[in-house]
Amino acid sequence: MSLSARLQLRQSQSLVMTPQLMQSIRLLQFGQAELDRFIDEEVERNPLIERGESDTGARLASEPDVLPDEIVDSPLALLVEADSAAMASAMDTSLHNVFPDDPGRAPALSPDLTGQWKSAGSGVPLSGADLNDLDAFAAAPVGLDDRIAEQIALSFRTAGDRLIASELADLLDECGYLRADLDEVALRLGAEREDVQAVLAVCQRFEPTGIFARTLAECLSAQLSVKDRLDPAMAALIDNLDLLARRDFIALRTICGVGEDDLIDMLSEIRRLDPRPGVQLNRAFTDAIVPDVVVTPAADGSWQVELNGEALPRVLVDQAYVARVSAASSDNKEKAFVSECLANAQWLTRSLDQRAKTILKVASEIIRRQDAFLVHGVSELRPLNLKTVADAIGMHESTVSRVTSNKYLLTPRGTFEMRYFFTAALAAVEGGQSHSAEAVRHRIRQLVESEAVDAVFSDDQIVGRLQQEGIEIARRTVAKYREAMNIASSVQRRREKKALAQAACL
Structure with a gap:
């Protein structure tokens, strides 16, 4: 059999995705912000495209957005889990805190002798319709970067110290914590570690108090120092935040050397501190959710x-x-x-x-x-x-x-x-109608919230209550759902409820 090259003509079918088809698929997945950016890019690229005004006739509810199944952590757990979902959901994301795309420059206003308001530089009075949006004349909110930059300019005299402080400010996370190694910062800037440490010590006195902290304990200690409440007992409590997270109040009383009433007062003061000082001046402003x-x-x-x-x-x-x-x-x-x-x-x-x-x-x-x-x-x-x-x-x-x-x-x-409406199914007792996993989590949260001080439900007891209601569920599933909702164990909840009850009686 001889080998030779020859041409053959064959017909075949295959699925080929064109660039436009792939872009159409991407459009389906885009959210509102991504879609707006994509259309703006197309308008700039294509001179034949123009954006029309949106239909403002659609009916929208006037009430603010409601988060499904808002997770409320205990006051003690909030201080340990600084990145928990509860602290994020507590941020104000109302429409009043969102910057407009192009606010422009509002004219200066001054009242005339008749009591009417008019624009500075012109004698034309402004009607009430021109003043219905007072937010247009308000100053823009000061972000975290701007506040820190102002304090750096006022706190350091030399350009080298200001450079180190600016580098440290760039390394802050959204909570205001410094997540960096000082040796690496010194090596990158060609400075001595002692100089970086000295600049950091000055930055840790900036407002809001607790900024530039490297750990949660360091952040809380700075806030207590400003209030002149960092005594030896409080310092011992800050050094044992792991025991505080476990609600081991007996061990904390021994370590701090205080009685039960004093420990309750200390815990109440800890709860009033801010474990995330950078959030109140966060550099990233949250976009309002626009429902589709x-x-x-x-x-x-x-x-x-x-x-x-x-x-x-x-x-x-x-x-x-x-x-x-x-x-x-x-x-x-x-x-x-x-x-x-x-x-x-x-x-x-x-x-x-x-x-x-x-x-x-x-x-x-x-x-x-x-x-x-x-x-x-x-x-x-x-x-x-x-x-x-x-x-x-x-x-x-x-x-x-x-x-x-x-x-x-x-x-x-x-x-x-x-995606909230798509949930897994949990079997029902005796072959009844299945239950949504989200509904079961909601029921577990209700059971925990209804607990009394002397009747805290264990995971086994929660399983028994759910089975009485026709929900077939395993103990490990209850534990998994409880941990996902940041609900502490029954032992920790019992300790905290007793402490809160005793604090309420004082």
């Missing part, structure tokens, strides 16, 4: 699901400009460029329209299956997975996964991420 879908009660008792006009971007193709440029273009390259821009603009409008329809279709199916949640609350949240929704609306499971990523629903019970 609004759910409201309908007249017939069902639910009306509609897209939020504020979150729905409107992209227009300037057809007049297309005709004018096409008529004036004589070069083939110019005509090809205009044709490419027009094709990209039309693709973008079609993709955004398809994205909106897909989001509305998925959201409608979620609301249809979680009707009991909207009526009765989280206790009636039903188990749901992506495949169930995908089969119901005739889409692929991966498409539903992308649609529910970073999308939010505004319901009469608050604003929830779409």
